[in-house]
Amino acid sequence: MATAPGSAGTRGRRRGRPGYDKETLLHIAVTLFNERGYDGTSMEDLGKKLGITKSAIYYHVDSKEELLRLGTNRALDELFAVAADAEVADGRAIDRLEHLVRGSVRVLVEQLPFVTLLLRVRGNTEVERAALDRRREFDRIVGELVWQAEKEGDVRPDVDPATTARLLFGMVNSIIEWYRPRFDADDAGLADAVARIAFDGIRVNGRA
């Protein structure tokens, strides 16, 4: 939202607050939502975790829902940037799909708490429903690419494209369940692993 000219604006002023900045607050809030569930976490819980009062939190955000909106949008914005690339790029659909899979793995790893929050959203509030709508739009882009790649003869025709798309991103999204960042982590290696297994399968030899 734009701020009226000549006014510092509520949000503008808020940035100057000493202590936790909004970004750190968001990170800690999202981590807590992931641990205890969004519904199970109150602003009071968050305040306790941070060692600040509820009103110190409200200095940065208007509500718990705003934290959820900021958190899910962080993940969605990054995923859509990758999807937009894949949609407009030249080349065969299968290659653009692989680009999308690799880019999504990168986003999952880099924005792990935010993507985890997004993937656990169930749709009980307006913010959650909006996040689910954007997820569905992302899934539509994936489905479209799979369908096009099948038409181009590059994706197996013996599984329907919607199921292929779901299983493909089921594998990608499952990373949030076990991936833990490490200093020595090889994220490119993980994207390679996912791309190899998803596109060419775990089997080396053809069927006997």
Next chain:
Amino acid sequence: MATAPGSAGTRGRRRGRPGYDKETLLHIAVTLFNERGYDGTSMEDLGKKLGITKSAIYYHVDSKEELLRLGTNRALDELFAVAADAEVADGRAIDRLEHLVRGSVRVLVEQLPFVTLLLRVRGNTEVERAALDRRREFDRIVGELVWQAEKEGDVRPDVDPATTARLLFGMVNSIIEWYRPRFDADDAGLADAVARIAFDGIRVNGRA
């Protein structure tokens, strides 16, 4: 637990209760846990959903945790039956692994609410930790089969076996996110789709 001979036993008597039987109670409880979260569902909520009093529920089970234990064990017992088959069967590890994948898809579809409950367990209580321990044991069996299949030259050696196992079952488990039972459902078709994509990949042609 065995009942003393000559005694009807608490559980034995409980079965005769008119109204909801224990099996129906369990199904409805697990569905509610999946909708609202286990922590977010009270025995009172469950009573309201069923239109009976809390004490009518306690006629069948001792606690909410018992419902969680029964629900997660339902899924785990079926998954372990499939895994035990795969462990002791003759033949190459890759074929036993495929058998395990197909069997797991069948269990997921047939026991959808119970597997959903199991896969959302986070480990905050003793029952949840016990369920997670059994899940880890299942994952160990999968990891072992992947490792053996790689040694036999049937699974790609360019991804480490632990990652392959995780991605493989990440794909399988993702089914709970979108699969909805239908009268015309073709569960064997779903097992085929998963096996084809997981073992041979979504790509038809070799890399350009």
